[in-house]
Amino acid sequence: MESHAIEAARLVDRLGRLIRSGESRRGINPAQWEALRFLARANRFSRTPAALADYLVSTRGTVSQTLIALESKGLVVRQQSSRDRRSVELELTSTGIEMLEEDPLIELARDLGKGSDDRLTSAVEVLRDALRRALQRNDSRPFGVCQSCRYFRKNASGRGKHHCALIDEPLSEKESELICSEQQPA
Numbered sequence: 001m002e003s004h005a006i007e008a009a010r011l012v013d014r015l016g017r018l019i020r021s022g023e024s025r026r027g028i029n030p031a032q033w034e035a036l037r038f039l040a041r042a043n044r045f046s047r048t049p050a051a052l053a054d055y056l057v058s059t060r061g062t063v064s065q066t067l068i069a070l071e072s073k074g075l076v077v078r079q080q081s082s083r084d085r086r087s088v089e090l091e092l093t094s095t096g097i098e099m100l101e102e103d104p105l106i107e108l109a110r111d112l113g114k115g116s117d118d119r120l121t122s123a124v125e126v127l128r129d130a131l132r133r134a135l136q137r138n139d140s141r142p143f144g145v146c147q148s149c150r151y152f153r154k155n156a157s158g159r160g161k162h163h164c165a166l167i168d169e170p171l172s173e174k175e176s177e178l179i180c181s182e183q184q185p186a
């Protein structure tokens with residue numbers, strides 16, 4: 001079992017390196033791809049430079065350089081937060097959204113999808129457990145999906161709108177499927 005575990009760890013590491021080498025060939029470096037992916041998956045409370053730095057386990061300074069590069073490429077815009085005038089919200093531009101259609105991670109997903117559904121489901125469960133343990137060791141936030149959060153109130157209005165009991169804000173169905181910097185597993 002232990003030899004399988006170390007082999008799996010090597011495979012994850014090797015695949016990560018191969019994907020990152022492909023990323024650089026598209027003129028966008030690995031950190032920039034990771035920021036684009038985060039902004040496509042994060043809810044409106046989490047699309048901030050600070051949350052991005054936490055998600056990437058990076059420094060604010062490094063993330064700032066990444067965002068400057070993405071803005072200069074027309075892939076990301078900053079705007080004043082609608083909830084807090086002192087804060088900044090990040091948004092993908094339409095070009096940024098289009099760029100994600102060429103995400104090198106999609107090639108890996110296609111390769112993984114060639115296995116059977118059952119094996120893939122098992123692999124996802126094993127990787128999720130490993131990620132959860134690594135996050136706990138690192139004292140990092142989970143950034144889980146909203147609808148699996150202890151503060152998520154499904155259909156709170158009775159009219160199909162959900163609610164966040166932590167931030168006291170309504171949540172749409174689409175937002176319930178996004179990741180959040182404040183998420184705490186139910």
Ligand code: SF4
Nearest residue numbers: 146149151152164180
């Ligand atoms: S319910 Fe949880 S995950 Fe969803 S917005 Fe609120 S804190 Fe974030």
